[in-house]
Amino acid sequence: xxxxxxxxxxxGQILGASYLNALSxxxxxxxxxxxxxxxxxxxxxxxxxxxxxxxxxxxIRHRHRYLHYWVQVDDPLDHIRFKASLPDGSGGVTLWSDExxxxxxxxxxxxxxxxxxxxxxxxxxxxxIEFDSGVNSIWINYMAEGDSxxxxxxxxxxxxxxPQWERGDTVSHTNMNLxxxxxxxxxxxxxxxxxxxxxxxxxxxxxxxxxxxxxxxxHYIGDGEIVDPSGAGxxxxxxxxxxxxxxxxxxxxxxxxxGVAYEVKDCTIACEDYAP
Amino acid sequence: xxYSAISTLSNGGTVSHGHLNTLQDNAEFLRNIAKRANWxxxxxxxxxxxxxTVDTQHYFFRHANSILRFQVENASGTLEQVxxxxxxxxxxxxxxxxxxxTVSVNLHDLSTWTNYAGAWVTATGxxxDEDGDGEIVSRSGVYYLCTSSHTSGGTTEPGVGVDWATVWSVVTQPTLGGRYKxxxxxxxxxxxxxxxxxxxxxxxxx
Numbered sequence: 001x002x003x004x005x006x007x008x009x010x011x012g013q014i015l016g017a018s019y020l021n022a023l024s025x026x027x028x029x030x031x032x033x034x035x036x037x038x039x040x041x042x043x044x045x046x047x048x049x050x051x052x053x054x055x056x057x058x059x060i061r062h063r064h065r066y067l068h069y070w071v072q073v074d075d076p077l078d079h080i081r082f083k084a085s086l087p088d089g090s091g092g093v094t095l096w097s098d099e100x101x102x103x104x105x106x107x108x109x110x111x112x113x114x115x116x117x118x119x120x121x122x123x124x125x126x127x128x129i130e131f132d133s134g135v136n137s138i139w140i141n142y143m144a145e146g147d148s149x150x151x152x153x154x155x156x157x158x159x160x161x162x163p164q165w166e167r168g169d170t171v172s173h174t175n176m177n178l179x180x181x182x183x184x185x186x187x188x189x190x191x192x193x194x195x196x197x198x199x200x201x202x203x204x205x206x207x208x209x210x211x212x213x214x215x216x217x218x219h220y221i222g223d224g225e226i227v228d229p230s231g232a233g234x235x236x237x238x239x240x241x242x243x244x245x246x247x248x249x250x251x252x253x254x255x256x257x258x259g260v261a262y263e264v265k266d267c268t269i270a271c272e273d274y275a276p
Numbered sequence: 277x278x279y280s281a282i283s284t285l286s287n288g289g290t291v292s293h294g295h296l297n298t299l300q301d302n303a304e305f306l307r308n309i310a311k312r313a314n315w316x317x318x319x320x321x322x323x324x325x326x327x328x329t330v331d332t333q334h335y336f337f338r339h340a341n342s343i344l345r346f347q348v349e350n351a352s353g354t355l356e357q358v359x360x361x362x363x364x365x366x367x368x369x370x371x372x373x374x375x376x377x378t379v380s381v382n383l384h385d386l387s388t389w390t391n392y393a394g395a396w397v398t399a400t401g402x403x404x405d406e407d408g409d410g411e412i413v414s415r416s417g418v419y420y421l422c423t424s425s426h427t428s429g430g431t432t433e434p435g436v437g438v439d440w441a442t443v444w445s446v447v448t449q450p451t452l453g454g455r456y457k458x459x460x461x462x463x464x465x466x467x468x469x470x471x472x473x474x475x476x477x478x479x480x481x482x
Contacts (some may be wrong), residue, residue, distance in 0.1 A: 003307050006300045009293035023296070026303040033310030035480035039317050040335035040458060061313060070336075070455075142336040142455060173285035176295075180282040183302045187279050189340060190309040191453055200318050209316035210475035264316065272314035 003029045017165040024162035027182045034189035037212045042200040044140045056140070058125045058198035059087065059245075059269045061219065062117045064145040067095065070108040071127065075136035077101045081128040084117060087221060088243045089124070093117075110149055120275075122219070122245045125198055146195040199269045208263040213256055215272040218248040224267035228255055233262075242268065247276045279305050317475040334459040337362075339450040341478035342384040348462065349376040353469025359409075359461040363450050365421070366391055366409050380479070384449055386412055386419045396420070400428045402443075412447060420444040 004022050009015075044056055069082065079099045085092035096111045117123060129138055162182050163175040199209070208227075218226070221244065226236040233255030240246040250256050250272070264270040280298050285291065320333050344367065348358050358377055360368040367381045369390040382388050389412060393402065396413040402422040403411050410422040413434060420434040424443040431437040434444045450456050460473055 003303075008300070009296045011293050013293060015291060015296075019296075023299055023303070026300065026307075030303050030306040030310060033307070035341070036310070036314075037480075038337060038340040038478035039315050040337045040476065040478075042318050043334045043336055043457075045333070063313075141334075141457070144338070171291050173287050173289050176285050176291055179299045180284060183282060183299065183306065186306050187302070188452060190306055192279060192309070195338070196313055197315050199315050202318065208319045208474070210319060210477075211314065211316045212477070214314040263319075270316055272316075274311050274313070 015171060017167045017169060020163070020165040020171075023179065024164060027162045027179055027186070031182055031186040031189075034186045036214055039197070041142050041144060041197045043142060044200065045137055046140070047135055047137050056126065057201040058143060059122060059201060059221075059271070060125060060143075060145065060196060060198035061120065061122050061271065061273060062113065062145070063119055063196050064147050065112060065114050066110045066147065066149050067113050067145045068110040068143065069096075069140075070106075070142040072106045072139040072141060073101075073129070073131075073136070074104055075134075076103050076132040077105065078130040078132050079128075080105075082111065082125070083128055084123045084125050087122055087124050087245055113145070124201075144195055144197045148192075199271050202268050208265045209267065209270040210261065210263050211270075211272060213250065213258055213260045213262065213272065215274045216250055217273045217276045218250050218264070218270060219245050219273055220248065220264060220267045220270040221245055222267040222269075224270075225265050226250075226253060227263045227265055229261060229263055238264075238267070240267075245269075249276075317477050319475060320473040321470070334457055335476055337456050337458060337478060339383075339452055339454045339456050339478070341480040342382055343479040343481065344381045344383050344458070344476065345379070345479050346460075346476035347376055347378045347474040348373070348460070349472040349474055350464070351470035351472065353467060354465040356463045356465045357461070360458070361461070362458045363448075363456045365389075365447065369409075376474070383478075386447060386449075387414065396428065396434050398428050398430065398433070402426060402428060404443075413444075419447040421447050 003026055006019065006022055006026070046056055073080070079097065080101055081097040082095045083092060084095055093116060095113065095116065125143065127138065127140060162178050220238060221240060222242050223239050226238060228235070233253070236253050238246070238248050256262070279302055282298055282302065283295065285295070344362060346360060348355070355373045355375060355377070358370045358373045359366055360381070362383060367383060367389050368379055370377065386392055391409065391412050393411040393413050396415040402413065402425065404422055404425040412419055412421050415434045418435060422443060423445050426432060426443045429437070431439045432443050434440050458476060462471060
């Protein structure tokens, strides 16, 4: 059952069982969403003297102001630049740079993209570095964007199933407090902010993107296919020009349902979104 | 709109419209948080692999769920060893894996980890931590990682003996929202081979 919009209560209204049950269903919906699978950011260690040549890119549909990154190098750098552009390479911008970084370095911080990137637009992200000499390593450990300058940590709280009501039931404080317990627990799981992780670009043949379906819209670049790893569902071909992000309606895949595991093959990137 | 503190009702308290609206507003707030984009896990395919070193590609989680799921597959060659690390601890090891190797590990139940050696007992040899591979014991509800090989005795009893901290460290569990690195260590029996790490993700369901 989808999340239901409930009109605000006003003073003096009768508290009906249907309202309380809708509230219960919403709370359960939220807690169910909080249990969705959690995919990682895929980091990379790059061994080269100039990583722009390796074409290691990440893609993100920009939504949140602060782009966090954690990058480490063990050898002296000549320079390091964090860059973004549209997927076709146009509109390039340097998000952050250090032209005289010196020796070992560990950047675990964020950049404010306010006024630099446009919300809802897909961007390509990459790191442009050059070492003072020879072939060395850089660890691109983490990138994610959020609405705050820090990602907090929380301690798990217990969940309680919200009550179901019938007409004439007595509204006890015990039952009403189950809503609080459930919502507080879901909040602990979800945190207080939306966040978003960039997707590493596929540079090798046969590489796939593994999903557990949550959203209707699949954003991708390239010519590929949607595959049911179990073999039961029919493979669906998806196409594109290899440069621009294309949006596909997953409702068109007969065997697709929320929570179903599937793979997108032969594409450069793929990501599910709640908006086309 | 931010998440609002919900008051706890007491017996005889009034269920006000304000209280109900707070519940619904908070549910909507969380709904928006949960609505975030669903990004995939990109598989790793490598040709000509003799030993897949852990540092070349890795995964960083904002920890949310307790079950870690992954699948490792060899297109050619025979796997010799698959080890998986999370939060600098080996959470899974298999020295004679089949393929495809599909595994789920409970990150919060250390007693299910490969290196769990049971409840601490005295007069027993415990192996040290090598790249997070040390043996883990439990004592009084706390888990300890062996950081120096030794034969156990009263002075090294975890959390109690005067020298316990010289051979043990307390294993901390990942916290929700914390950032943790996950990586693989894979080797083949002989030669160069083809390896795929198809996926790794956290799940709430075991």
